[in-house]
Amino acid sequence: MTAARSVLVVGESLAGTTAVRHLRALGHAGPLTLVGAEEQGAYSRPPLSKVVLKDPSADETLGLALDGLDVDVIRSPAVAADTDRRTVTTADGRIGYDALIVATGADARRLAAPGQRGELVLRTLEDARRLRARLADATSAIVVGAGFLGMEVASACAARGIPVTVVDTDRPLERVLGAYLSAEITARAATHGIRFLQASGFATLTGDPVRGVALPDGTELTADLVVTCAGEVPCVDWLEGTGLAGRLGVGIDHACATTVPGVFAAGDVTYLRAQGTQPDRRAPFWSNAVAQGRAAAASALGLPLPGPAHDDYFWTEVTGLSVKVVGRLPLLGEPTAVQGSVADGRALLTWNHADGTSTAVAYGLRKPVAALRALAATSSSD
């Protein structure tokens, strides 16, 4: 296959900038355009919930610089795409392409009713700054959603001594990390002033502006601060009419190719299309956005993949304790303790799955990711 003459990347964040960097590294010398929607350019999101909520000086350390690469950056959101004519439209005009990489990520899922004001979410730097300002004088908080983001926001509240209630239908991090680590993390969080309330159904935001939540059993809670951490919604409106996107985002294969010729996709906007017994799967994590950004760049140029287009490394921090995971999720049953103990807050754990693979977890323990990868690989061949 011949190399694409012009490549257009839409979405100026982790997946998009990774793709741009790799397009040039792989030798693409033709026109390269990057379309972004955020004024400040690309930045890293994981620190938003871990550092930025606590420390304003962290705002300046998040950039994902393009290091003087020859790329035409347009900061005007894409509003439409025509995959027959191979064009993307922004408010500034129409851009043609030979290969398109869709990397528009996701927005925070919102729970407010139409017209209900004051819902707080955390997806962008602007969201983090707004939330940080509100944390400064809050005396109570509610977090809706006990996934990794909800628990990180709750940890930021707890670190400021703000009593916080986390509400969800599932126990903290259970959907991702399984029942064993969820129980440990919930108990630890409680000792830091994070109360967990398990709801029998979805919470509704109350007040205008939002001041609380109502649960299906009639329970009503109010607080100074109510933050929704209820997952993300792929940014695909601009792809309407192209057949590229559905509820789960843009479907891709293992080479980040979509079903439309000349169009590839990477990062949080994607889902991996079902294969064999594997169902459609979203994996909106940092390491995946990087792996897919690289793979989409290679595929857009018709080159072999530089490595797998997925990466199952994931990390989070709850009440100052870091949890690093390499391998398949969720984690069912009890682990093997390779080192330390969870009760002491420092452990190296493995889970062996029925399909012969393993997941390695560093719980509160400093461990290089490479060592965790090696542990997961050796445990699975045992």
Ligand SMILES: Cc1cc2nc3c(=O)[nH]c(=O)nc-3n(C[C@H](O)[C@H](O)[C@H](O)COP(=O)(O)OP(=O)(O)OC[C@H]3O[C@@H](n4cnc5c(N)ncnc54)[C@H](O)[C@@H]3O)c2cc1C
């Ligand atoms: C607060 C927070 C903490 C996180 N912590 C972790 C963590 O600890 N570990 C982990 O593995 N992952 C974490 N993640 C997830 C990780 O940040 C994402 O997986 C990663 O940012 C995905 O990168 P992306 O480039 O695919 O999408 P995004 O980062 O969502 O970027 C997409 C970009 O496209 C832009 N865009 C959207 N629509 C358009 C349009 N129409 N035209 C042009 N541009 C558009 C958006 O404005 C955005 O800049 C966290 C995410 C958040 C929000």
